[in-house]
Amino acid sequence: MKRILNILLNVTAWILAVCVLFSASVLFVPRLFGMNPYVVLSGSMEPEISTGSLVYIKDTKETYEPGDVVAFHTSDLLVVHRIYAYGEDGTFITKGDSNEHPDGRSLDPSDILGECIFTIPGAGYLVSMFQSQTIQAGGFSVPVPAVLASGVLLALSLLGTMLDSLDGEKKRANQKTKLKKSKERRSCPEHHRETEYGSL
DSSP states (O other): OHHHHHHHHHHHHHHHHHHHHHHIIIIIHHHHTTEEEEEOOSSTTTTTSOTTOEEEEEOOOSOOOTTOEEEEEETTEEEEEEEEEEOGGGOEEEEOTTOSSOOSSOBOGGGEEEEEEEEETTHHHHHHHHHHSEEEETTEEEEHHHHHHHHHHHHHHHHHHHHHHHHHHHHHHHHHHHHHHHHHHHHHHHHHHHHHHHTO
């Protein structure tokens, strides 16, 4: 039982560690360097950027030019497309790599949130899963898998402590039993000798 418990503890600890490391490495650490992660929801930039990729956008504060992949808002959506050509009055014309035609409107440089620095294919699916299953705690969004793993780890730890306590009580009881039997063995020979002497 205790061996199975230790295996479960190790597995749960690894799951929790993976959740923490994944969240830190792909969501929080890049923000320290001014890069904001976004999940790609369509295939308009395939094959370079596939659906489900995680893209990191950074405001480089530099002059953009055709060929750069940039992020910008259109209505309430965030779009990551390539600058296709220069427009009029210093604007840009953007286009998705897999789209046949350029986007419908010209893009003002001030509308650009930043340039795509790098991408992680497929990582967006995991991020979406984490973000869709979160709870609010102290102003932070905490992934439910991490909460569940923490709860299971705590429960298994408490169960392990209880088993250790029961094992300790069992060992102490066994020691008392052995000590009692040892005393009885030491007293038995004298009793036999007295009995033998009395029979003469």
